Amino acid sequence: MKFRDISLPAFWAVIPAAGIGSRMRADRPKQYLDLAGRSILEHTLDCFLGHPMLKGLVLCLAADDPWWPGLGCADDPRIVRAEGGRERADSVLNGLLKLNELGAGSDDWVLVHDAARPNLSRGDLDRLLDELGNDPVGGLLGIPARDTLKRVGEDGRVLETVDRSVVWQAYTPQMFHLGALHRALADALVAEAAITDEASAMEWAGYAPRMVEGRADNLKVTTPEDLQRLQQTFSRR
Secondary structure (H helix, E strand, C coil), X not given: CCCCCCCCCCEEEEEECCCXXXXXXXXXXXXXXXXXXXXXXXXXXXXXXXXXXXXEEEEEECCXXXXXXXXXXXXXXXXXXXXXXXXXXHHHHHHHHHHXXXXXXXXXXXXXXXXXXXXXXXXXXXXXXXXXXXXXXXXXXXXXXXXXXXXXXXXXXXXXXXXXXXXXXXXEEEEEEHHHHHHHHHHHHHCCCCCCCHHHHHHHCCCCCEEEECCXXXXXXXXXXXXXXXXXXXXXX
């Protein structure tokens, strides 16, 4: 892969991992389920911990999380723990506050990534850093919509077919400057705005994040079927 600038920017990472993943119907939060002999969370952390431009990583965990201390990476000095919140946005905001304590600057890049998205490729991570390193706003990984999309009414009937050429599926990491993201999330939470990811907070604050195309196999584990697909992917390696 060729880069316009071989000097990728340094960055911090925030991983919100306080959710329980109820749709998995498992005995533990989904980030601790087994994937090819290790937890999903360990695979997720690998891509960041193995990157030379990582300045530090904040992991946002539930205060009473009993599974994290048993992982092999729990004592990694590059990982700092922050308390998770009630919603994803609360957890990420706590992570950003922890970065402030660690001495991160307002203009430093922060990459927020789903704890249950363990198949992020190094190529996608480098592409995001390369394409957004000089962007005034930042952005996120995603893929263009490939299937026909329908808008449906409350009665379950199709209202219209949506132009898929302008629709993308949002993935993570999502990459923004620490100060701008902090303000956007804090203000959106105070306003009780509907925030589903970091990009939506930035959009609410008036910014236009840039979409960077990544790989479709950067899957988030949400259902047992997702985990089965990733088990097959990892077993082929």
